[in-house]
Amino acid sequence: MRMLACAIALCVSLANVGIAASPVDEAAAVDTISTDFGLADGPAWDGAGALYVPDVKGGKLLRYTSRTNKMQIVLPEAGRISASFFNHGKLFLSDNGESRILRLDGKDKVVITVHDPEAKPAIRPNDLVIDKNGDVYYTLTGQSQVMYVSPGGERQIAIADIETPNGLTLSPDESVLYVAAYVPKQIWAYDVNAGLGKNARIFAEMDSAPEKGADGMTIDRAGNVYCAGPKHVWIWSPDGKLLDKIETPTRPINCAFGDQDMRSLYITGFGGLYRQRMTISGRPPHPSARAENQAANPNRPTTTIPPGVVAHLDVVYAKSGNRKLLADIFVPETQPKPTPAIVVVHGGGWLNGDKTKFRALAVELASRGYVTAAIEYRLGGEAKFPAGIQDCNASVRFLRANAERYKLDPNRIGAVGGSAGGHLVGLMAAAPHISELQGDGGNSAHSSKLQAAIVMAGPLEILTGSVAERSRTQAEQSNSNKWLGKTVDEAPELYKLADAHVHFSKESPSILFMVGEHDKPERNQPTRDKLKGLGVWTDVSIYKDGKHGCWNQLPWFNGMVADMDKFFQEQL
Numbered sequence: 001m002r003m004l005a006c007a008i009a010l011c012v013s014l015a016n017v018g019i020a021a022s023p024v025d026e027a028a029a030v031d032t033i034s035t036d037f038g039l040a041d042g043p044a045w046d047g048a049g050a051l052y053v054p055d056v057k058g059g060k061l062l063r064y065t066s067r068t069n070k071m072q073i074v075l076p077e078a079g080r081i082s083a084s085f086f087n088h089g090k091l092f093l094s095d096n097g098e099s100r101i102l103r104l105d106g107k108d109k110v111v112i113t114v115h116d117p118e119a120k121p122a123i124r125p126n127d128l129v130i131d132k133n134g135d136v137y138y139t140l141t142g143q144s145q146v147m148y149v150s151p152g153g154e155r156q157i158a159i160a161d162i163e164t165p166n167g168l169t170l171s172p173d174e175s176v177l178y179v180a181a182y183v184p185k186q187i188w189a190y191d192v193n194a195g196l197g198k199n200a201r202i203f204a205e206m207d208s209a210p211e212k213g214a215d216g217m218t219i220d221r222a223g224n225v226y227c228a229g230p231k232h233v234w235i236w237s238p239d240g241k242l243l244d245k246i247e248t249p250t251r252p253i254n255c256a257f258g259d260q261d262m263r264s265l266y267i268t269g270f271g272g273l274y275r276q277r278m279t280i281s282g283r284p285p286h287p288s289a290r291a292e293n294q295a296a297n298p299n300r301p302t303t304t305i306p307p308g309v310v311a312h313l314d315v316v317y318a319k320s321g322n323r324k325l326l327a328d329i330f331v332p333e334t335q336p337k338p339t340p341a342i343v344v345v346h347g348g349g350w351l352n353g354d355k356t357k358f359r360a361l362a363v364e365l366a367s368r369g370y371v372t373a374a375i376e377y378r379l380g381g382e383a384k385f386p387a388g389i390q391d392c393n394a395s396v397r398f399l400r401a402n403a404e405r406y407k408l409d410p411n412r413i414g415a416v417g418g419s420a421g422g423h424l425v426g427l428m429a430a431a432p433h434i435s436e437l438q439g440d441g442g443n444s445a446h447s448s449k450l451q452a453a454i455v456m457a458g459p460l461e462i463l464t465g466s467v468a469e470r471s472r473t474q475a476e477q478s479n480s481n482k483w484l485g486k487t488v489d490e491a492p493e494l495y496k497l498a499d500a501h502v503h504f505s506k507e508s509p510s511i512l513f514m515v516g517e518h519d520k521p522e523r524n525q526p527t528r529d530k531l532k533g534l535g536v537w538t539d540v541s542i543y544k545d546g547k548h549g550c551w552n553q554l555p556w557f558n559g560m561v562a563d564m565d566k567f568f569q570e571q572l
Contacts, residue, residue, distance in 0.1 A: 022244035028277035040268035042083030045258035047285040054081035083127040089288030139165040158196040167217035180214035216254025228252035238322040257282020279381035301360035301557040318394035318441030330366035338409035340572040341371040347419030350483040351380040371408040380483035390439025393448035400446040412572040414452035422458020426500035429453040452571035462499040510537040510571040516546025
């Protein structure tokens with residue numbers, strides 16, 4: 001037992017330190033998707049199942065659908081498009097041939113900004129990136145400049161003197177702009193918040209002499225920086241440590257994350273389009289904040305941010321080593337007095353998902369008068385348990401520490417989560433007193449205790465029940481084995497630490513269970529029985545015809561949010 005306790009302590013220690021490791025999935029080789037390109041350049045994932053890939057020499061824009069493994073031409077006469085970027089429900093293009101930056105509306109090209117195509121020397125936009133506000137950054141390689149265009153269309157020079165700027169990307173919290181200098185093979189970093197082009201420093205360098213070629217870039221959710229070089233895609237940690245190099249069949253040009261789990265790194269090169277599976281996912285596009293995009297997903301609740309709700313996107317709520325944890329915080333604009341706050345925790349089997357998946361829920365609750373925080377947390381491919389629950393608890397402490405800033409009541413904080421997020425919320429509610437689950441995310445002077453919680457179809461029994469059974473009988477497929485790093489029989493005390501059911505006590509907050517009719521409503525009956533025996537308020541709401549994930553689908557979404565509002569009004 002002593003050795004097992006030491007193993008648990010080591011697991012907690014490693015999660016806190018945030019030791020850098022290669023994010024490349026060593027079990028998967030580089031896969032060739034297509035060689036049918038004149039020259040494939042900067043790709044972009046649309047967040048809904050498709051990857052856009054410009055063919056510079058072929059003058060086409062193509063779309064690859066990973067579910068069907070099909071490639072189709074979107075714009076047969078696209079011109080010389082050198083890069084694409086998808087954000088806010090729109091595809092943005094760097095039109096190198098026509099010296100302009102575009103946005104696609106359907107198949108119509110909307111010009112965002114244009115340079116004189118007859119200028120000498122020629123002014124040719126190369127790569128581009130769009131931030132959470134709709135600001136556009138793009139490189140002018142020949143002019144040694146990085147340009148900035150505001151959402152209103154005002155253009156100015158962001159960086160005036162950088163040798164042969166090529167690819168560029170933003171850190172997850174968008175505080176740092178990384179720019180690849182093609183000829184010297186350097187990656188430069190600039191602090192965005194300090195002002196355009198300020199605090200310049202060399203972040204990393206490639207040593208693959210004598211070839212030129214620091215090219216297209218991307219970033220993952222942990223802040224690791226990727227850049228295509230002469231022979232490899234290079235990967236550095238947020239502090240500039242080289243983590244790995246991915247060798248591709250032909251010289252790489254650019255890269256972007258994609259697929260439903262965002263754990264495929266798509267790489268364009270002189271030979272076509274390639275794919276490498278990763279252990280850490282990339283960042284999905286920000287959902288559109290416009291109602292006009294609702295028609296594209298009629299079964300999904302809107303992510304439109306309504307009047308009266310202020311959005312604070314990609315707020316750093318905790319740090320673990322050099323890893324920043326982000327939250328999207330939504331605040332009712334008019335609050336006569338401090339309002340309750342709700343932490344919103346996404347699902348995904350502890351291995352997948354992102355805070356944007358529950359944005360509709362966070363926005364709707366905010367419109368009903370709550371401060372909401374849709375949080376990301378470290379997934380199993382990045383850091384094993386208890387890292388994820390430590391992040392969730394850190395988010396509560398952050399809200400309490402910043403109560404005045406967001407005009408919330410620090411004594412009335414609840415949480416809601418679905419599937420694996422439901423388990424995490426249950427564990428937050430059950431075990432605020434267990435130090436191993438708190439971590440070093442900051443604000444240690446504040447409590448992570450919840451005053452109310454909603455669990456939507458989350459498994460609360462981990463040491464026993466279906467999770468433990470799957471750990472034993474389907475070890476290779478078991479998400480808990482991947483998340484905790486061991487089977488239940490190899491590490492029963494670790495599974496017990498992750499088990500919300502065993503930690504509940506008479507001090508636990510009120511808990512409402514929500515579940516679809518066809519999603520095992522009996523799942524948490526033992527926990528409900530235990531809570532009632534302890535004198536803790538609990539109940540279950542079952543939704544007719546609902547399946548797993550119905551909380552993110554219409555028509556169930558509307559009724560479930562109304563029930564959440566009623567519960568939180570009564571219990572907070």
